[in-house]
Amino acid sequence: xxxxxxxxxxxxxxxxxxxxxxxxxxxxxxxxxxxxxxxxxxxxxxxxxxxxxxxxxxxxxxxxxxxxxxxxxxxxxxxxxxxxxxxxxxxxxxxxxxxxxxxxxxxxxxxxxxxxxxxxxxxxxxxxxxxxxxxxxxxxxxxxxxxxxxxxxxxxxxxxxxxxxxxxxxxxxxxx
Amino acid sequence: xxxxxxxxxxxxxxxxxxxxxxxxxxxxxxxxxxxxxxxxxxxxxxxxxxxxxxxxxxxxxxxxxxxxxxxxxxxxxxxxxxxxxxxxxxxxxxxxxxxxxxxxxxxxxxxxxxxxxxxxxxxxxxxxxxxxxxxxxxxxxxxxxxxxxxxxxxxxxxxxxxxxxxxxxxxxxxxxxxxxxxxxxxxxxxxxxxxxxxxxxxxxxxxxxxxxxxxxxxxxxxxxxxxxxxxxxxxxxxxxxxxxxxxxxxxxxxxxxxxxxxxxxxxxxxxxxxxxxxxxxxxxxxxxxxxxxxxxxxxxxxxxxxxxxxxxxxxxxxxxxxxxxxxxxxxxxxxxxxxxxxxxxxxxxxxxxxxxxxxxxxxxxxxxxxxxxxxxxxxxxxxxxxxxxxxxxxxxxxxxxxxxxxxxxxxxxxxxxxxxxxxxxxxxxxxxxxxx
Numbered sequence: 001x002x003x004x005x006x007x008x009x010x011x012x013x014x015x016x017x018x019x020x021x022x023x024x025x026x027x028x029x030x031x032x033x034x035x036x037x038x039x040x041x042x043x044x045x046x047x048x049x050x051x052x053x054x055x056x057x058x059x060x061x062x063x064x065x066x067x068x069x070x071x072x073x074x075x076x077x078x079x080x081x082x083x084x085x086x087x088x089x090x091x092x093x094x095x096x097x098x099x100x101x102x103x104x105x106x107x108x109x110x111x112x113x114x115x116x117x118x119x120x121x122x123x124x125x126x127x128x129x130x131x132x133x134x135x136x137x138x139x140x141x142x143x144x145x146x147x148x149x150x151x152x153x154x155x156x157x158x159x160x161x162x163x164x165x166x167x168x169x170x171x172x173x174x175x176x
Numbered sequence: 177x178x179x180x181x182x183x184x185x186x187x188x189x190x191x192x193x194x195x196x197x198x199x200x201x202x203x204x205x206x207x208x209x210x211x212x213x214x215x216x217x218x219x220x221x222x223x224x225x226x227x228x229x230x231x232x233x234x235x236x237x238x239x240x241x242x243x244x245x246x247x248x249x250x251x252x253x254x255x256x257x258x259x260x261x262x263x264x265x266x267x268x269x270x271x272x273x274x275x276x277x278x279x280x281x282x283x284x285x286x287x288x289x290x291x292x293x294x295x296x297x298x299x300x301x302x303x304x305x306x307x308x309x310x311x312x313x314x315x316x317x318x319x320x321x322x323x324x325x326x327x328x329x330x331x332x333x334x335x336x337x338x339x340x341x342x343x344x345x346x347x348x349x350x351x352x353x354x355x356x357x358x359x360x361x362x363x364x365x366x367x368x369x370x371x372x373x374x375x376x377x378x379x380x381x382x383x384x385x386x387x388x389x390x391x392x393x394x395x396x397x398x399x400x401x402x403x404x405x406x407x408x409x410x411x412x413x414x415x416x417x418x419x420x421x422x423x424x425x426x427x428x429x430x431x432x433x434x435x436x437x438x439x440x441x442x443x444x445x446x447x448x449x450x451x452x453x454x455x456x457x458x459x460x461x462x463x464x465x466x467x468x469x470x471x472x473x474x475x476x477x478x479x480x481x482x483x484x485x486x487x488x489x490x491x492x493x494x495x496x497x498x499x500x501x502x503x504x505x506x507x508x509x510x511x512x513x514x515x516x517x518x519x520x521x522x523x524x525x526x527x528x529x530x531x532x533x534x535x536x537x538x539x540x541x542x543x544x545x546x547x548x549x550x551x552x553x554x555x556x557x558x559x560x561x562x563x564x565x566x567x568x569x570x571x572x573x574x575x576x577x578x579x580x581x582x583x584x585x586x587x588x589x590x591x592x593x594x595x596x597x598x599x600x601x602x603x604x605x606x607x608x609x610x611x612x
Binding site for chain 2: 051053054057061062063064065066067068073076077079080083085086087088090126127132134167168169170171172173
């Protein structure tokens with residue numbers, strides 16, 4: 001998760017790019033649909049999921065984050081969402097995100113580093129009134145480190161540079 | 177507010193919902209509390225070097241917390257004395273001067289006006305000393321926690337803070353050198369509800385935070401490391417919420433300062449510390465060794481046991497678990513809350529890292545605890561659109577709380593002694609009048 005300098009080279013072959021894009025779109029759909037057990041299956045056994053609170057942070061060490069999960073913490077996050085008592089997520093917000101600007105680099109050890117942008121709209125609709133509905137837009141940059149796993153890919157590390165951190169954040173009770 | 181212009185809060189254990197919803201009352205809170213009374217501004221560790229500054233807000237007013245060239249921490253209004261533009265835009269930084277970019281008026285970081293371009297437009301005897309950046313007339317500090325009053329008169333800082341001072345010090349004494357640092361960043365959050373719902377409720381854990389209790393219950397006992405000290409209490413097993421008076425209290429200390437007291441002395445063992453702050457066994461051992469060396473074999477466990485004061489310092493500062501929380505009312509139905517992990521001076525980096533990761537478990541917009549508080553506050557704000565009579569009940573424990581000889585009021589942990597303490601102070605200060 002630290003900002004180690006890795007040698008990378010751009011990936012341009014159509015087959016790899018299509019595979020990566022398909023992976024990102026699938027992940028986006030799973031996150032939008034709140035399918036938490038399926039999302040967990042996209043990760044490698046050892047994992048790092050980091051959403052810094054300060055866009056200038058290069059490491060979570062010594063800095064408070066929005067999210068800084070290892071596997072046990074991530075599993076608790078998902079168990080809580082599906083446990084029925086995460087009030088801040090009731091009713092579940094309606095999410096729709098677009099993923100684009102996908103750039104893929106081959107990292108020297110054979111894994112892929114993928115940079116992409118997302119725009120996510122959220123509708124929170126408790127009490128079914130326009131007055132109290134909350135419509136929000138979240139956007140930012142995602143950096144996935146993906147490892148090959150059989151004929152698919154797995155997420156070893158994911159960093160999300162969420163644009164919204166420059167302002168006070170409302171509850172983030174969904175997946176980024 | 178009644179037609180007589182008198183503000184009332186808790187009457188016969190009931191409170192009118194309008195104090196949480198009425199825009200006119202909110203305006204008066206800004207004038208009478210935030211722009212006049214003692215409020216927490218920031219921590220000296222946010223401006224560690226000469227010339228450091230950080231932008232803050234007092235009520236609605238933009239201020240700059242600075243450390244000037246003489247090493248004084250000062251609170252300046254961020255407003256040029258010429259035509260009113262802000263003179264500092266960056267959220268934090270280091271500078272010897274602040275310059276207004278409208279006409280170039282320039283001020284030292286202590287506030288003195290030092291430069292007026294083309295001063296021939298003013299009389300030769302213009303006294304620059306009359307045109308420095310406006311300074312908060314009164315400042316008070318406890319262990320680096322900086323408070324300010326924008327009024328020249330009123331209760332002294334020492335009198336205001338007296339009932340809380342010991343607990344601020346106890347919080348800092350989690351460090352072997354007695355100092356905390358807010359250098360680990362801050363989680364800035366916002367919710368759509370009134371600021372006065374926050375804090376001091378020892379009754380809500382078992383329901384509001386049931387999801388965290390389920391996570392803790394699901395853990396293998398041997399790996400149960402990640403809970404923060406606060407999360408244990410706030411996760412609120414029914415047992416901890418409804419403990420009897422002997423081991424746990426809701427306390428009204430006076431001047432609106434309130435706290436939840438849990439007797440932790442028996443928990444101040446290596447195992448408990450490791451579990452509570454997510455420390456590895458090696459880090460826990462080193463940390464406890466440092467604490468033992470600093471406070472002595474006989475005292476260090478007491479010091480540790482008291483280092484989570486769970487105190488709400490009226491009106492806008494809370495020291496809970498391992499973090500410092502600042503409350504900033506924006507509107508009757510909108511509140512910003514800053515949550516910063518308190519790092520300890522004099523401990524290994526890994527200990528502070530563990531405190532940060534443990535903080536993130538319960539506190540912050542994507543955490544497992546505080547978002548449910550925010551959600552409940554928003555539900556109250558919506559609920560108060562219903563105008564029921566008689567008004568809300570705030571009577572829990574009224575029949576069993578005790579007033580001590582020094583005026584401190586003790587209730588059971590789940591009693592609303594704390595909220596009544598805060599609102600009693602609110603009523604007192606709201607009726608004291610406005611600043612000139």
